[in-house]
Amino acid sequence: MHPNNAFRRTDRQIALDAASEIGFGTLAVSTEGAPLLSHVPFLIAEDGESAELHLVRSNPIARLAAPLQARLAVSGPHGYVSPDWYEVDDQVPTWNYVAVHLTGQLERLPQDELPALLDRLSDHFEAELAPKPVWTMDKMRREPLEKMLRQIVPFKLHIDAVESTFKLSQNKPDGVRLRAAEALDAAALRPDAGQLATLMRDPPREEG
Numbered sequence: 001m002h003p004n005n006a007f008r009r010t011d012r013q014i015a016l017d018a019a020s021e022i023g024f025g026t027l028a029v030s031t032e033g034a035p036l037l038s039h040v041p042f043l044i045a046e047d048g049e050s051a052e053l054h055l056v057r058s059n060p061i062a063r064l065a066a067p068l069q070a071r072l073a074v075s076g077p078h079g080y081v082s083p084d085w086y087e088v089d090d091q092v093p094t095w096n097y098v099a100v101h102l103t104g105q106l107e108r109l110p111q112d113e114l115p116a117l118l119d120r121l122s123d124h125f126e127a128e129l130a131p132k133p134v135w136t137m138d139k140m141r142r143e144p145l146e147k148m149l150r151q152i153v154p155f156k157l158h159i160d161a162v163e164s165t166f167k168l169s170q171n172k173p174d175g176v177r178l179r180a181a182e183a184l185d186a187a188a189l190r191p192d193a194g195q196l197a198t199l200m201r202d203p204p205r206e207e208g
Contacts, residue, residue: 019044019074024040025040026038027039027157050158055152055153057153059153062108067107068106071101072101075098077098077199078192078196079196080189102157105160107158114152166199169181184197
């Protein structure tokens with residue numbers, strides 16, 4: 001998380017909504033050696049108190065005794081910002097980005113909860129593909145489905161803390177920030193440059 005408070009005072013719900021829209025993050029768990037990391041899709045509960053996910057049974061995190069203290073790091077739109085785009089003197093290059101960290105206890109769920117969890121996950125992401133008919137597990141034959149289910153373990157992250165960085169040049173005057181947003185959009189350096197430029201034009205509101 002960026003230390004500048006100008007980038008870190010976004011409302012909790014806005015941060016959760018951003019993480020939910022992205023739906024993919026890096027799960028981190030501390031160990032005696034280097035932290036264990038796993039890249040996972042996830043689904044945040046409507047009340048914002050937990051996130052559901054699953055791991056392959058052979059994943060080192062899945063092999064640890066739960067519950068575990070864990071953090072789910074979610075990266076959003078990001079990109080290089082040239083100092084020339086501000087059109088004011090004495091500026092330096094920077095990198096604007098969106099990041100959300102969800103921290104809490106990672107609980108291993110009973111195995112019989114896995115099918116319903118997978119249904120919720122696939123329904124969530126399939127809905128984004130409308131009008132395509134929604135894929136469901138009943139399209140699979142029983143034998144390969146049961147084999148797949150044996151290889152996956154369901155988990156829930158109970159969210160104790162939400163931290164976020166929306167680094168969108170909020171520390172610049174409005175006109176300066178908007179010029180940089182327009183130049184970033186026009187340069188189209190990355191696939192998500194348009195999303196980042198949109199956020200720069202109207203940064204999320206701060207907590208009261």
